[in-house]
Amino acid sequence: MNAIEVRGLKKSFGTKEVLQEVDLTVERGEIFGFLGRNGAGKSTFIQIMSGITHSTGGTVVLLGKPTDRLDAIKQRIGVMPDTSNLYHDMTARAFLEYMAGLSGVRISKQEVLRLLEQVGLSGTERQKIRSFSFGMKKKISIAQALTGNPELLFLDEPTSGLDPESAIDIQRLLFALKANGKTIFLTSHNLNEIEKICDRVAIMAEGRIVRCGTVASLQEAIGQEIQIHIRTVPRLETSHLPEYARLLSQIDECTRLELTSKEDIPNLLVSLAKQDVKVYEVQIERQSLEEIFLAV
Numbered sequence: 001m002n003a004i005e006v007r008g009l010k011k012s013f014g015t016k017e018v019l020q021e022v023d024l025t026v027e028r029g030e031i032f033g034f035l036g037r038n039g040a041g042k043s044t045f046i047q048i049m050s051g052i053t054h055s056t057g058g059t060v061v062l063l064g065k066p067t068d069r070l071d072a073i074k075q076r077i078g079v080m081p082d083t084s085n086l087y088h089d090m091t092a093r094a095f096l097e098y099m100a101g102l103s104g105v106r107i108s109k110q111e112v113l114r115l116l117e118q119v120g121l122s123g124t125e126r127q128k129i130r131s132f133s134f135g136m137k138k139k140i141s142i143a144q145a146l147t148g149n150p151e152l153l154f155l156d157e158p159t160s161g162l163d164p165e166s167a168i169d170i171q172r173l174l175f176a177l178k179a180n181g182k183t184i185f186l187t188s189h190n191l192n193e194i195e196k197i198c199d200r201v202a203i204m205a206e207g208r209i210v211r212c213g214t215v216a217s218l219q220e221a222i223g224q225e226i227q228i229h230i231r232t233v234p235r236l237e238t239s240h241l242p243e244y245a246r247l248l249s250q251i252d253e254c255t256r257l258e259l260t261s262k263e264d265i266p267n268l269l270v271s272l273a274k275q276d277v278k279v280y281e282v283q284i285e286r287q288s289l290e291e292i293f294l295a296v
């Protein structure tokens with residue numbers, strides 16, 4: 001069973017169509033990254049998934065249940081929205097208990113302390129949220145999403161604004177949750193982070209998903225470059241290798257070659273070996289997610 005199945009999802013604010021026709025499937029146990037420029041509709045999408053706002057068309061099935069019956073699965077879903085309505089006068093502990101209560105879950109003091117520890121907020125249970133720093137508020141928002149041990153998590157920019165160490169701690173937490181079988185749907189503008197932690201990604205532009213798949217499959221689709229380092233280059237006899245003559249003639253001690261097909265890699269290496277050219281290092285330089293993103 002898929003964790004998220006979205007078909008033809010639409011959302012308009014007045015005449016503005018933010019989501020035009022979004023189709024998306026997220027499998028159980030995946031960490032799925034949702035990307036798009038500011039205003040692309042990522043937060044709107046998460047708000048629809050979690051019932052904070054309504055779509056203007058299409059269907060959403062979460063954990064096998066249509067979301068028009070969200071009450072039936074509310075307890076199995078955790079959400080960290082982009083702008084959270086943190087209750088500033090509450091202590092961290094009271095806030096987590098209250099938020100758990102809203103989704104019909106009672107949590108023990110031990111559970112509260114465990115959640116605070118998980119997000120790096122140990123010892124803050126009696127502190128008022130008003131006295132939290134930006135990053136601490138972010139962390140308690142994540143803790144809030146985890147109350148009740150949900151199977152499916154929607155996290156809107158969970159690590160933005162966190163210091164690097166805290167961000168890494170949260171990434172580790174996400175990996176641990178995945179290892180426990182949870183499904184995590186997140187947005188982030190940190191493409192290195194997305195590349196590191198997500199099984200699959202989708203890129204939104206103009207209300208639609210324009211790319212979707214593993215980072216490797218997106219790289220594959222966009223092409224690649226091969227970089228070859230060579231220490232000794234005997235005089236190359238290129239006449240019997242007409243297809244590589246141009247490339248081989250460019251080979252120097254350390255050469256960067258652009259190939260058009262993946263098959264050119266072994267072919268070229270065989271050609272070089274036949275001519276006793278020693279290849280000490282071959283690096284396939286792939287497009288980064290950033291480059292793929294910017295090309296959209």
Ligand SMILES: Nc1ncnc2c1ncn2[C@@H]1O[C@H](COP(=O)(O)OP(=O)(O)OP(=O)(O)O)[C@@H](O)[C@H]1O
Binds near residue numbers: 013036037041043044
């Ligand atoms: N309540 C609202 N009323 C009118 N327009 C809205 C409302 N909420 C969002 N929008 C518009 O919908 C579009 C998508 O906003 P959304 O917050 O989903 O973008 P996002 O992809 O999350 O961007 P960011 O990366 O900045 O967080 C924006 O153009 C925004 O102005």
Ligand SMILES: [Mg+2]
Binds near residue numbers: 042043082
């Ligand atoms: Mg947003």
